[in-house]
Amino acid sequence: MSDDRLIELRVENRRLKNEVEQLENKILSLVGNVEIEISGGPDSKNRINDELLNLFTNTEGQLSILSSKIDRFYTNELKNLAVKEINIRVVTSERGNIPTDYVEFYDEIKNERKINVVNNPNVVSLLVFNDQEAIYASGSLDRKELEESYLLLTKIRQKSILDKISEFYNLFLPSFMR
Numbered sequence: 483m484s485d486d487r488l489i490e491l492r493v494e495n496r497r498l499k500n501e502v503e504q505l506e507n508k509i510l511s512l513v514g515n516v517e518i519e520i521s522g523g524p525d526s527k528n529r530i531n532d533e534l535l536n537l538f539t540n541t542e543g544q545l546s547i548l549s550s551k552i553d554r555f556y557t558n559e560l561k562n563l564a565v566k567e568i569n570i571r572v573v574t575s576e577r578g579n580i581p582t583d584y585v586e587f588y589d590e591i592k593n594e595r596k597i598n599v600v601n602n603p604n605v606v607s608l609l610v611f612n613d614q615e616a617i618y619a620s621g622s623l624d625r626k627e628l629e630e631s632y633l634l635l636t637k638i639r640q641k642s643i644l645d646k647i648s649e650f651y652n653l654f655l656p657s658f659m660r
Contacts, residue, residue, distance in 0.1 A: 515640035521619070522632035530628045530635050533617055534610055535559070541612040544569045546651055548609035549623040551580050556623040557587040564596035573654045576601040602654045609651065615639050616647045 521530035538545065538559055545568055552560070552574065560570055572591060574580070580588050592599045608621045616638040621628055638644060652659075 515638065516643065517637045519635045519637070520632070521628070521635045522630075528629050530617070530619060530621075530633055531625055533635060533637065534623075534628075537610055537612065537615055537617055538563055540615070541568055543613060544571065546570075546609075546611050546648070547572045547574075547623065548605055548607065548651060548654060549573075550575045550605045551584040551622045551624065552587050552591060553584065553624040553626070554587055555625040557590055560591060560597060561594055564594050567596070570597045571600065572597060573600045573602050573605060573651070575605055576603055579603060600655055600659065604654065609647065611638075611644065611647055611651070613644070616644055618647070 519529060520526055521528075521533075534556075541563065545563060547560075547570065549572065552572070560572070564570060574588065577585065577588055577592075588599075591597050608617075608619050608623065610617045610623075616636075618636040618638070619628075619633045621631055621633060638647065
């Protein structure tokens with residue numbers, strides 16, 4: 483084989499290796515858009531709270547929340563986000579169905595100008611999302627409960643699934659708000 487042909491084959495080999503590497507990266511980025519993790523236990527005791535706070539921090543436009551109740555810690559976090567001009571929509575249980583210890587926090591959130599509270603008696607899970615990421619788990623926005631629970635934490639970043647999550651969330655809203 484001639485030297486020119488060897489050089490040509492080496493160049494072609496490098497090009498193909500680069501192309502394969504790019505395709506592998508595309509596949510990994512697609513697969514990595516939905517993650518399921520465990521929150522709770524000795525290795526990940528507070529993972530869900532950390533992930534929720536990261537999501538809050540990274541939100542720039544609108545934050546949507548589905549939670550049957552919200553504790554003092556998360557009430558303060560939401561109020562801090564509202565000060566930063568983040569639009570927040572919370573779908574939660576009706577006031578009469580919220581445990582007595584949490585009614586004070588409900589009232590604070592309800593009176594916050596930048597937080598839009600919608601009541602729905604069908605809220606049974608925790609969903610927090612913005613336009614780039616969603617976190618879904620059982621439970622509610624109660625730091626201590628989340629810290630002490632064993633949960634499957636689902637994180638979603640894939641646009642088509644985020645669109646489905648938004649569609650699901652909208653089912654909890656009155657028809658004039660959809």
